[in-house]
Amino acid sequence: MTPRARPMAPDDRRQAIVEAVIPLLVERGSELTTREIAQAAGIAEGTIFRVFPDKRSLFLAAAEEAMNPAGGEQAFDAALADVTDLREGVVVVTDRVLDRMRLTMSVMMAVRPQLIAAFHEEKAAGGKPDHGPPAFVLKAQSDLHARLTRLFEPHADRLSVDPGTAAVALRSLIFGAHRPELGMSPALTADQIADLLLGGVLARKDL
CATH class of the missing domain: 1.10.357 (Tetracycline Repressor; domain 2)
Known part of the structure; x- marks a missing residue:
């Protein structure tokens, strides 16, 4: 089941996604997928693209x-x-x-x-x-x-x-x-x- 992101202010949501990405980049490098990011951040994949254009x-x-x-x-x-x-x-x-x-x-x-x-x-x-x-x-x-x-x-x-x-x-x-x-x-x-x-x-x- 796709996780439902809990309500957050836009700036807080952006910061939470960024902080989730950093250790994944260290571990996985540029091959990291948005699906992996969403799982780590506890959000739906589409939530990423409501915060970042790409x-x-x-x-x-x-x-x-x-x-x-x-x-x-x-x-x-x-x-x-x-x-x-x-x-x-x-x-x-x-x-x-x-x-x-x-x-x-x-x-x-x-x-x-x-x-x-x-x-x-x-x-x-x-x-x-x-x-x-x-x-x-x-x-x-x-x-x-x-x-x-x-x-x-x-x-x-x-x-x-x-x-x-x-x-x-x-x-x-x-x-x-x-x-x-x-x-x-x-x-x-x-x-x-x-x-x-x-x-x-x-x-x-x-x-």
Whole structure:
């Protein structure tokens, strides 16, 4: 029997479907069907298409949510609410970003065929597709930079650089720390990243 979706506000329904899709994309990749999505979300298959025009738009919405989740700002602030020590804050944030990055990489690999297809369809239609990252990727990076900058701002008087530059340095270490698809091993831990960022690579006797 086809499940009957319980009443929900449109935005809540959209969010529920997107959240159901993300782990399925990680597990099944681009072969995921709308039937499987409907079963996971506990809704009829037709409900999906009352919220999303097609499967591609749903997959891209899932990629956006994986990379920059709704409520991410509040979750970031909550994670640091009781943290006053800078090193501890760097470790907490690094762990969170590394976890999110692993999830995002899996989801983006799954939706890559959709992104490529959209690019070629727009090109075939005579349009001028953007060769750069999708807008949601750029927004996610901008939001992350703002959050990392806020991490350093209360400690600005102790820094040798401005908080924005410290944020760039931390982001660079995090993004370079775990790239298994490039054969980069071993990965850096959150503690190692914090030590490298705050202490550098020179031994204390050589500073």
